[in-house]
Amino acid sequence: MAGIVQFDKVDILFPGIDDRAARGRVEAALKGLDAGKSRNDLIASNGVVVGAADVNLEIEQGEIFVLMGLSGSGKTTVLRAVNGLNKISRGRILIRQGDRVVDMSRPEAGVLKRLRNEAVSMVFQQFALLPWRTVRRNVELGLELRRMPAAEMRKIVDEWLDVVGLLPWAEKYAEELSGGMQQRVGLARALVTNPDILLMDEPFSALDPLIRNKLQDELLSLQRTVRKTIIFVTHDLDEALKIGNRIAIMKDGRVIQVGKPEDIVLRPATDYVAEFVKHMNPLTALRAASLMKPVGEVVGADGAHRFIDRDLYEIELDADGRLAGLHCRGESVGWCDADSEFVRTAGNVVLVEAGCLLKDVVEIRQMTGRPIFVCDGGRIIGFCGSNEILDALTHAGRSAYGDGARSGSDMSKPMLANSTL
Ligand SMILES: Nc1ncnc2c1ncn2[C@@H]1O[C@H](COP(=O)(O)OP(=O)(O)O)[C@@H](O)[C@H]1O
Numbered sequence: 001m002a003g004i005v006q007f008d009k010v011d012i013l014f015p016g017i018d019d020r021a022a023r024g025r026v027e028a029a030l031k032g033l034d035a036g037k038s039r040n041d042l043i044a045s046n047g048v049v050v051g052a053a054d055v056n057l058e059i060e061q062g063e064i065f066v067l068m069g070l071s072g073s074g075k076t077t078v079l080r081a082v083n084g085l086n087k088i089s090r091g092r093i094l095i096r097q098g099d100r101v102v103d104m105s106r107p108e109a110g111v112l113k114r115l116r117n118e119a120v121s122m123v124f125q126q127f128a129l130l131p132w133r134t135v136r137r138n139v140e141l142g143l144e145l146r147r148m149p150a151a152e153m154r155k156i157v158d159e160w161l162d163v164v165g166l167l168p169w170a171e172k173y174a175e176e177l178s179g180g181m182q183q184r185v186g187l188a189r190a191l192v193t194n195p196d197i198l199l200m201d202e203p204f205s206a207l208d209p210l211i212r213n214k215l216q217d218e219l220l221s222l223q224r225t226v227r228k229t230i231i232f233v234t235h236d237l238d239e240a241l242k243i244g245n246r247i248a249i250m251k252d253g254r255v256i257q258v259g260k261p262e263d264i265v266l267r268p269a270t271d272y273v274a275e276f277v278k279h280m281n282p283l284t285a286l287r288a289a290s291l292m293k294p295v296g297e298v299v300g301a302d303g304a305h306r307f308i309d310r311d312l313y314e315i316e317l318d319a320d321g322r323l324a325g326l327h328c329r330g331e332s333v334g335w336c337d338a339d340s341e342f343v344r345t346a347g348n349v350v351l352v353e354a355g356c357l358l359k360d361v362v363e364i365r366q367m368t369g370r371p372i373f374v375c376d377g378g379r380i381i382g383f384c385g386s387n388e389i390l391d392a393l394t395h396a397g398r399s400a401y402g403d404g405a406r407s408g409s410d411m412s413k414p415m416l417a418n419s420t421l
């Protein structure tokens with residue numbers, strides 16, 4: 001197995017009352033599922049609810065993998081199966097823990113407990129802090145089961161409280177904290193055991209939009225240092241696109257598309273996904289690499305100067321593909337990296353990394369008025385001028401309001417579809 005978590009044809013069915021006939025009802029429902037019966041058919045015929053059906057996923061070490069879908073689509077069901085809180089009716093989930101692989105469909109005694117105590121932690125939507133414990137004692141919770149000496153525990157807990165910015169609040173109680181702060185405690189509590197895998201079930205959904213945005217940024221910045229495998233559930237596509245390295249879109253218990261944010265946005269697999277994409281915000285969904293004009297289209301095979309961006313600029317690359325010279329109307333022009341203080345200096349062309357968000361590309365373009373070069377490890381791989389930026393901004397409009405999705409009564413849609421900038 002290549003990833004850290006693998007779902008292999010997983011079905012999770014809820015038989016209702018857990019009586020002696022439950023397994024029989026599940027078996028019958030599985031047969032019905034194979035015969036193509038719908039969720040509603042199965043509820044009606046034997047009272048079994050399909051939580052997840054035929055889920056196949058390979059989640060890689062160190063990625064943020066997002067499960068996205070409407071309420072009831074099966075996200076929580078799938079998530080909770082990873083740490084054994086939901087029983088797998090058929091198929092298997094494999095989890096790599098060091099050099100061992102745990103089969104969650106039939107975990108050996110003790111293995112499940114160890115997995116939950118050491119390898120997998122969970123962050124909940126409603127924070128789930130214990131109201132009678134202080135912030136510090138809430139974070140200690142995960143370590144208490146390990147019978148760690150108090151001083152050592154205190155040291156680790158305080159380090160994590162510091163990371164989430166709550167050390168001064170250590171002796172406060174949950175009710176004295178804002179929602180955002182409570183969720184930071186939830187995050188510290190999940191990380192304190194140093195798990196390999198972090199399960200997050202709509203962790204920011206109960207927060208106000210501004211706080212939610214801030215916590216998303218904090219999670220992304222934290223992830224750059226901790227590099228955990230995070231399985232993140234959300235019903236919000238913008239959040240999924242911002243947070244996820246890859247996204248699985250779920251509907252009626254099934255995964256209908258898995259891909260990078262760009263794949264989902266630019267190549268929705270079904271009308272259903274396209275309908276979702278129609279409402280997304282391209283500024284935080286698209287990245288420089290997916291909107292740029294690839295360098296191959298502007299530089300000849302011999303690497304010679306070529307005119308780009310409305311014939312104003314001429315670029316020169318060295319043998320390694322790095323920018324060696326840049327001219328605007330024959331005059332030599334300087335350049336700098338996106339995080340350099342020179343970005344604000346007029347007259348510089350900016351080099352951004354491939355993963356730079358469209359919103360940052362727009363801002364830099366606005367600040368400099370110059371084209372933006374896209375790099376991958378120093379090598380120039382493309383560039384974004386006004387045309388590329390405008391194309392990216394209107395692409396969402398074109399793909400979303402294109403064939404079939406237009407409604408005659410809504411005038412705004414055809415207008416957007418026809419607009420060419
Ligand atoms: N413990 C349970 N018992 C019975 N049905 C359940 C249980 N958990 C979830 N379901 C059902 O499974 C389906 C998927 O639910 P869930 O995974 O919670 O969706 P989501 O997290 O995407 O909102 C729903 O129809 C829900 O009612």
Ligand SMILES: [Mg+2]
Nearest residue numbers: 072075076077
């Ligand atoms: Mg849920």
